[in-house]
Amino acid sequence: MEEYRAQIIAACVAIYFVVCIVVGIWAMRRTRSSRDFFMAGRDLGIWVTSIAIFSSAMSGFGFVGGPGLVYKMGMSSLWIVISTTIGYAICFFLLGTKLRRWAVERDSISLPDVIAARYNSRLAGLLAAVAIVLGVMGYLATQIAAMSTVLQSLASGLTGWDDLPLEYCAIFSTTLLVFYCVTGGIIASVYTDLVQGVIMMVAAVLVFLTAISVYDGGMTGISETLMKDDPGSMSPWGSKGMIGCLSWYFVFALGVAGQPHVISKLMMTRRSSDARFTLPMTVIGYMITALLWITLGLTMRAMVVSGAHPELTAPDRAAPEFLQVFAHPVLAGVVFAGLFAAIMSTADAFLNIGTAAIVHDIPVALRGRPLRNELGWARFVTGLIGIAAMIFALYTGDMVALLGAFGWGTFAAALVPTVAIGLNWERGTGAAACVAIASSLLVNFVIKAFEIPIPLNIDSGAIALLISIVLFVGVSLCSAPKTPASEGKPV
């Protein structure tokens, strides 16, 4: 079986791609309006919503970058993972039922729509849409770049495909993504998320079991080896340090309630009472997939430290190297499919919210009414965004990394105060929302663009988030509130 390793992996991935195409065609028949395209007709059940939420949060970063960080820094990056339990709890306490109620009562089909209605301010909606478009372009480009790179390395093992140019891989990846998002919109996106989420969970459990069985002494042996080599890396703070790790914990915990690709799913559920089950199921799903993040990085570090494996050329090679050397070919195939699933489930969510921002939110903010034939425009713009992100990924180098890093912290700082606090505090004003969103863009962009060093490894997103919270509450207390759209004419 070993001699057919590359073929087996390619076959598993090909089967997964075919499933995505079939789901896209199936979803096309269910997409009849822009409400279906962006909000899945507000008809998602508990299972679909839960899996869609955690799988779009656990991106390719979780499957490749996460183990790479553990390999490089020791326990530090686990603070990102462990923030999820409290993060999802906060998200559901504040928005679990409320966001859906606002969306239904104002017939909102996007997050900026809800923001514009809440503050009776088109400017607030416009700024939120701009923040989303900027974040989406960076995130989407990094996902396409990751997918193309993995596809290229997969093809390199197949005879006749070993020198496939990266551009071809990017074109294939984008075409596949755009196909099912154009045909089926968010319906295709969430139902492929369902398939992707299940594959990710299976892959994570199998990798966990393999990882602890390939090292003598299992997880205890791994820990003892690493502790003997460097006790500091196995302390809770790893090489990042205490304040840096806690700033990660803070921004990733609160940031969940500000990620548009995550919280917009709460607007699509069939019943608001589903939130009761969606929360625990989402957290369980995330915890299972996080097993891969934790065990794979530690195992590879222990393998290298103990001399059982040569040093990796780069930390991000931890996951691919483990799969190539230690995993059974079928397991490697499932995990590679899981890796594509992780990347694509995030990318399709971004494609959808980016399209909503351009086709719906910005025209509504500028013209006061939506475009005619919104569904047609949505399909066209989805393709356009996909192509733009692909070009961006291939030809702009550092800019992609800059906008990719810009994403989480910007979304958190822009949307946590305006959405999570604003929907729970009626004194929050439109002026405060605009100031909070503008400050989040400014602070994050200035820190990233000018590469301002922050001592003690404090995360720039944490600083931007704290500033925007303080500004939002402070400006709200100092400015006169407008009547929200709930009490007046809908925006």
Added chain:
Amino acid sequence: MKATPIPLFVFALALLGLMTLAVAQFTPAEPQTHSQFSTMQVGGNRAADDSEHWMFGLMFGWCVIANLLAFLWLGTDGKRHAGSLQILLCLGGVLFAVVYLVMMLAFGDYVGDRGPTMLGYFPNPATWMIFGVWFMPVFFIAVYSFGFHRWFHGGGEVDRSDQEGTVD
């Protein structure tokens, strides 16, 4: 929507203040590359640095927890029977703070005279981090799920939105 975000405002300011204090007071330790493997970093001086500022780390962590709890609290105001929910949140908050304290004590021992020890599959403080700090908030998730109809979902408004939101 009768909530007040004043606690949240105060804790956010406090955290910003602590960050500024940390930046002003501590000499930042640079990340160190492993002596044999250039793609790995080691804790090195960082661990000694962190143990030196143990008390500050405890305060900083508690302040982060207070911020997170203030957000949970914001989600409780204006709810029916909010009093009992807020009592549960206080209880959860205390538990959370205690779990973090135990992790910090274990970290103190880890870098102190007693040296690194294992607890289960991981070093002692890492075990508290993974099975304590990660799993403790499951308490809040249980409160949300089991008390959902009592505290988070009720009233005609929600039922109406359910009917309006469902497609045929």
